[in-house]
Amino acid sequence: MHEPLLYITFFSxxxxFCFYVYFICKMGGLPNLQPAVPFLWLTLIGSLYEPIVTIGMGKDSMYWFRVYNAAEFLCLYYFFKHVIHKRYLLLFGSFLFFFTLNSLMVVILGIGQLRVESMYAPFIFIFVLTFSALWFRDTSKNDLLPAKFAKSNVVFICGFLLYYSGTLFFYLLSEVILVDSKSISYQDYWLVNIIATLILKIFLIGGVWSGRKI
Structure with missing residues (x-):
């Protein structure tokens, strides 16, 4: 079950991104999808890198995950900063400062990847939850964004919320379960992340599809 589902997730x-390129070629510019483009690029690269380099070529994935962690935060940072129309700059700056500080600490101290994930998961969850709540509050109370921009953003944000809340305890407990207690196999435990990632990618597809009309 693990391997077919894994490759379905990679393909999804x-x-x-393919939908995005198709709609760009067919319709021209799609400014309502612009905030999500870096995350779509990252998803495309990750979906190609892992099966080709990590699995196919057998390369160590640790460095890839370190790069991915930083790129993932920056893509989410870009997304929320643009859908919120560059408001809450002090709050954005605070998150960026603490993420940079945390990243430097990881590099200097040489912290293991499972522990890095357990540090990163709550940080990114709080970031996504905070700015998702601010976006929903602003759009519902003040009607800051036109309806044509809101639909795709709702889909993307719901996907982010589901994924990062669903994997929060997965990453928090991974070191304890896999290393300390060894109560479950690595493959069985990683199945949780595969399913959550597949759900996120389905939401990304839905977000691009719903944002195809200007």
Missing amino acids: GLVP
Whole structure:
């Protein structure tokens, strides 16, 4: 079950970006999808890198995950900063400062990847939850964004919320379960992340599809 589902997840990561390129070629510019473009690029690269380099070529994935962690935060930072129309700059700056500080600490201290994930997961969850709540509050109370921009953003944000809340305890407990207690196999435990990632990619597809009309 693990391997077919894994490759389905990899393939699904190609679809959002392919849809985006198709709609760009067919309709021209799609400014309502612009905030999500870096995340779509990252999803495409990750969906190609892991099966080709990590699995196919057998390369160590640790450095890839370190790069991915930083790129993932920056893509989410870009997304929320643009959908919120560059408001809450002090709050954005605070998150960026603490993320940079945390990243430097990881590099200097040489912290293991499972522990890095357990540090990163709550930080990114709080970031996504905070700015998702601010976006929903602003758009519902003040009607700051036109309706044509809101639909795709709702889909993307719901996907982010589901994924990062669903994987929060997965990453928090990974070191305890896999290393300390060894109560479950690595493959069985990683199945949780595969399913959550597949759900996120389905939401990305839905977000691109719903944002195809200007």
